[in-house]
Amino acid sequence: MANLAVREERAAAAAASHNARAALMEEHGERGTRWFHRQADEPAAGAQEPITHLKVPGQPAPVALTGPGTHNTVSAAAAAMYSSTSPTGLFRVQPSEGSGDGALSDAELMAALAGSANGKAPGSDGVPYEVYKVFWALLGPRLCAAAAAAFVAAADAHDGGEMAAALPASWREGIITLIYKGKSLDRAELAAYRPITLLF
Known part of the structure; x- marks a missing residue:
């Protein structure tokens, strides 16, 4: 009986953690990948404790x-944590073009690909770097043209929505996880976690 109760408690905690992560991903407009969902559903041995409760103002x-x-719970906690009455945009960076700025070149993309493991x-499609390396002669020009067009459209965008529309959905996918900062912080406080996002 005790074993069953422990298993049910762990399953409920894992579901709560999964729901919290999914809500955060939805809140920030990023989609999870199969790998991320598998990690959330099947935590490895020694994985951090799931987030089961949050303090909400x-x-x-x-x-x-x-x-x-x-x-709604995660949104309320995040809004309370990140909202501010302070002025914003005081130190807005002015656009400038330096020596390394300009159009994306085939050589730059090839160098980045050559340096990839x-x-x-x-x-998230699972196509490894080796495919791009082997078929660079066929894929390279098309990838470079697509990347250059996306970056030009993103640079011409006036707000985040236009910029997001300029980039393919797969370029906006990422894995988000919350890492507990430790140090005896209250696990129910959103500030006790550090969000880590890996975009690919």
Whole structure:
């Protein structure tokens, strides 16, 4: 009986953690990958404890991250943490063109590809770098043209929505995870976690 209760508690905690991560990904407009979802569903031995509760302003106690209200709970906690009444944009960077700026060249992309580790895939499609290296003569010009067009469109964009529309969806995919900072911080506080995003 005790074993069953422990397993059910772990399953509920894993589901809560999965829901919290999915809500954060949805909040920031990024899609998870199969790898990320598999990691969330099957945590490895020694993995960090799942996030089961979060403190939300206006709530007397930490709110459980289970059920359909998880997205709202995470959104409220994140909005409270990242909202500010301070002025923004005071030190806005002015656009400038330096010696290394300009159009993306075939040589730059080929150099980046040559420096990429074999056995790794740059995107969620699972196609490894070796395929791009072997078929560079066929794929290279098309990839360079697509990348250059996307970067020109992104540079001409006036807001984040236009910029996001200029880049392919697969270039905006990423893996987000929250790493507990430790140091005896309250696990129910969103500030006790460091978000890490790997874009590919």
